[in-house]
Amino acid sequence: MITIHDVAERAGVSIATVSNVINKTKKVSPATASKVQDALKELNYVPNSMAKSLKTNTYNSIGVIAEEISSFNTPPIIDAICAYFDLHGYTVTLCNLRSYSHSEYDTALLRSSLNLLEASRARGIIYVGANSGNVSHIRHLIQLPVVFAYCTASPEDHTITYDNFSAAKMAAQLLVRRGHRRIGLITGSLDQEFVHQRIMGFRAAMVDARLTLPPSFITAGDWSYELSYEQACRLLSMPDRPTAIFAMNDPMACAVIAAAHQCHLRIPEDLSVIGFDDRSCSAYSYPSITTLHIPLYDIGDLAARSLLRMLSGEKIDMDQQLPCSLVERNSVGDAPDVPNTAPIKNAGELS
Amino acid sequence: MITIHDVAERAGVSIATVSNVINKTKKVSPATASKVQDALKELNYVPNSMAKSLKTNTYNSIGVIAEEISSFNTPPIIDAICAYFDLHGYTVTLCNLRSYSHSEYDTALLRSSLNLLEASRARGIIYVGANSGNVSHIRHLIQLPVVFAYCTASPEDHTITYDNFSAAKMAAQLLVRRGHRRIGLITGSLDQEFVHQRIMGFRAAMVDARLTLPPSFITAGDWSYELSYEQACRLLSMPDRPTAIFAMNDPMACAVIAAAHQCHLRIPEDLSVIGFDDRSCSAYSYPSITTLHIPLYDIGDLAARSLLRMLSGEKIDMDQQLPCSLVERNSVGDAPDVPNTAPIKNAGELS
DNA sequence: TTGTATGCGTTATCAC
DNA sequence: GTGATAACGCATACAA
Numbered sequence: 158m159i160t161i162h163d164v165a166e167r168a169g170v171s172i173a174t175v176s177n178v179i180n181k182t183k184k185v186s187p188a189t190a191s192k193v194q195d196a197l198k199e200l201n202y203v204p205n206s207m208a209k210s211l212k213t214n215t216y217n218s219i220g221v222i223a224e225e226i227s228s229f230n231t232p233p234i235i236d237a238i239c240a241y242f243d244l245h246g247y248t249v250t251l252c253n254l255r256s257y258s259h260s261e262y263d264t265a266l267l268r269s270s271l272n273l274l275e276a277s278r279a280r281g282i283i284y285v286g287a288n289s290g291n292v293s294h295i296r297h298l299i300q301l302p303v304v305f306a307y308c309t310a311s312p313e314d315h316t317i318t319y320d321n322f323s324a325a326k327m328a329a330q331l332l333v334r335r336g337h338r339r340i341g342l343i344t345g346s347l348d349q350e351f352v353h354q355r356i357m358g359f360r361a362a363m364v365d366a367r368l369t370l371p372p373s374f375i376t377a378g379d380w381s382y383e384l385s386y387e388q389a390c391r392l393l394s395m396p397d398r399p400t401a402i403f404a405m406n407d408p409m410a411c412a413v414i415a416a417a418h419q420c421h422l423r424i425p426e427d428l429s430v431i432g433f434d435d436r437s438c439s440a441y442s443y444p445s446i447t448t449l450h451i452p453l454y455d456i457g458d459l460a461a462r463s464l465l466r467m468l469s470g471e472k473i474d475m476d477q478q479l480p481c482s483l484v485e486r487n488s489v490g491d492a493p494d495v496p497n498t499a500p501i502k503n504a505g506e507l508s
Numbered sequence: 509m510i511t512i513h514d515v516a517e518r519a520g521v522s523i524a525t526v527s528n529v530i531n532k533t534k535k536v537s538p539a540t541a542s543k544v545q546d547a548l549k550e551l552n553y554v555p556n557s558m559a560k561s562l563k564t565n566t567y568n569s570i571g572v573i574a575e576e577i578s579s580f581n582t583p584p585i586i587d588a589i590c591a592y593f594d595l596h597g598y599t600v601t602l603c604n605l606r607s608y609s610h611s612e613y614d615t616a617l618l619r620s621s622l623n624l625l626e627a628s629r630a631r632g633i634i635y636v637g638a639n640s641g642n643v644s645h646i647r648h649l650i651q652l653p654v655v656f657a658y659c660t661a662s663p664e665d666h667t668i669t670y671d672n673f674s675a676a677k678m679a680a681q682l683l684v685r686r687g688h689r690r691i692g693l694i695t696g697s698l699d700q701e702f703v704h705q706r707i708m709g710f711r712a713a714m715v716d717a718r719l720t721l722p723p724s725f726i727t728a729g730d731w732s733y734e735l736s737y738e739q740a741c742r743l744l745s746m747p748d749r750p751t752a753i754f755a756m757n758d759p760m761a762c763a764v765i766a767a768a769h770q771c772h773l774r775i776p777e778d779l780s781v782i783g784f785d786d787r788s789c790s791a792y793s794y795p796s797i798t799t800l801h802i803p804l805y806d807i808g809d810l811a812a813r814s815l816l817r818m819l820s821g822e823k824i825d826m827d828q829q830l831p832c833s834l835v836e837r838n839s840v841g842d843a844p845d846v847p848n849t850a851p852i853k854n855a856g857e858l859s
Numbered sequence: 860t861t862g863t864a865t866g867c868g869t870t871a872t873c874a875c
Numbered sequence: 876g877t878g879a880t881a882a883c884g885c886a887t888a889c890a891a
Contacts, residue, residue, distance in 0.1 A: 559883075
């Protein structure tokens with residue numbers, strides 16, 4: 158590799174002069190400056206940023222720890238992070254925890270990632286969750302300044318999430334506005350707190366509309382297509398079946414659509430369905446699914462922005478929540494007049 | 509930040525001794541060793557890997573340049589790359605070109621990413637394409653050892669791709685096996701070479717089966733859902749319509765399904781459809797879509813493996829192609845007996 | 860077994 | 876305006 162000494166020799170000057178023309182840190186006569194510039198080009202010199210960091214004690218990399226890069230939420234967040242740090246001259250080092258590959262949270266992998274990041278003198282870390290869950294159990298392992306994106310931690314941590322309550326409320330309100338009075342709910346795993354926030358948002362809209370939510374209409378899912386399919390079949394075969402179903406993610410909403418097909422229910426004429434996440438499957442489904450868009454890119458952008466402000470000593474809000482937005486497509490329609498007389502066959506048979 | 513001097517002082521030894529116990533490079537008496545270990549713990553010392561790299565002239569980071577991290581193919585590839593390099597003690601620096609955000613290829617962003625990588629003495633680069641296309645136009649910008657994943661470059665470059673010809677052939681063969689004789693094809697953009705490879709694979713299967721592919725049955729798409737929908741409507745309203753359609757990606761296959769619904773054609777009873785990519789929308793569609801799985805994780809893994817072997821001087825194959833695999837789901841059935849009498853209505857109306 | 864001293868590629872301080 | 880030279884944190888050859 159070619160060093161500053163090489164170009165100094167080539168240009169017939171000292172390394173100090175070379176350094177000065179590169180960094181414009183002192184006045185250099187035009188004549189010598191151009192000699193140096195020539196040598197720079199000819200030798201194709203690229204400064205060793207590690208030596209520079211070592212000398213100046215200014216490190217400019219940040220670490221991104223992703224719980225699962227293949228989760229739908231992660232790429233847009235990382236995208237935004239990269240865009241922001243590119244602009245600000247930081248290098249991003251990526252670590253993937255691959256939490257979907259392990260039955261339980263792999264602390265060892267996190268530890269080694271953290272070690273790597275500390276050894277390379279990362280200024281700070283953005284921890285990108287994969288399921289909006291709480292990660293306070295691993296919080297103590299992280300020494301570096303950190304902001305948590307798409308997950309929650311302790312109250313004294315910087316977290317960037319989205320407003321689950323309002324989003325779920327919007328979903329229910331849309332359904333109510335379309336005349337639905339019997340609305341089913343297929344939730345995600347109840348052991349995650351944000352699921353309860355969504356339930357509360359949903360309930361709030363129902364209360365506002367003076368509607369009741371029969372206990373049998375709220376079914377606990379586990380985010381999976383398969384379980385959602387079963388539950389939708391159960392919901393749809395009830396004597397007073399719901400005329401609309403809110404599923405807490407898009408794959409589960411797709412399962413509702415499949416179940417509706419099995420029950421010979423048309424969407425949205427006989428049954429309305431609304432999803433969550435705005436994943437691509439919601440756009441490509443037939444009919445396309447009305448859903449809630451999570452501002453993933455904005456979450457990443459705000460996380461990056463917040464980390465940099467933290468590092469420069471600014472005070473920032475600990476818990477920042479971004480609003481979701483309703484993406485209206487074709488799976489929600491007006492409530493049918495006599496919904497419970499719709500034909501129900503084969504409910505329970507998987508396609 | 510705490511340095512080796514701090515721990516040496518704390519332990520009452522020299523920095524050489526500290527270095528020796530850390531790296532086990534020389535024998536150290538148990539007594540002093542434990543003193544050092546204690547100091548290490550107490551001070552929470554973590555070595556500065558930059559200083560180490562500088563001294564030993566051994567750099568251990570590799571760069572990943574992604575054309576578009578939000579493209580469906582990229583996360584699994586990066587996942588594999590991270591997994592492999594984690595294991596081998598390399599740090600991965602991520603750069604995202606965000607090519608979907610720019611009307612044309614942003615050379616400036618690539619240049620600056622390359623500069624950053626060279627400055628930080630990355631050993632090599634994995635370039636992750638976003639659309640299997642050819643990237644030889646930017647090849648000359650890259651000085652570092654590089655392997656191209658999910659894209660093609662020049663013959664003298666290391667590329668890891670997948671076998672388009674065989675994959676398309678498998679798709680057609682499945683359809684043929686199910687008795688289809690009139691098979692429609694909705695292609696991707698014809699300006700990409702691999703699309704032609706797929707067409708050739710498709711044709712090869714047709715020829716093997718002594719079937720002809722009427723020119724009107726092959727329609728040039730642009731990968732988009734919208735155009736595919738229109739083309740599927742056109743295909744399905746032909747007097748002797750195809751009984752099966754092969755769309756070159758899953759979103760386009762979803763569009764075919766939507767068009768079939770509009771034409772009151774049942775899938776797979778009246779029409780079979782097969783997609784490509786095995787994206788999540790194919791699994792969540794109703795009916796779920798038979799498609800071709802691209803071994804993305806394996807592509808990333810092989811790319812990482814190949815780069816490391818390159819760096820250690822081994823000779824590796826320049827162009828490595830991995831096979832795709834058929835994922836059979838519910839959108840392909842036996843050819844209908846009298847397909848061209850199926851009712852066709854509203855063809856052309858977008859849902 | 861342990862310590863001293865040198866240099867990796869920079870920047871920065873200080874003479875000249 | 877320019878050039879020696881020290882120092883950043885570390886590994887290591889060599890001296891003790």
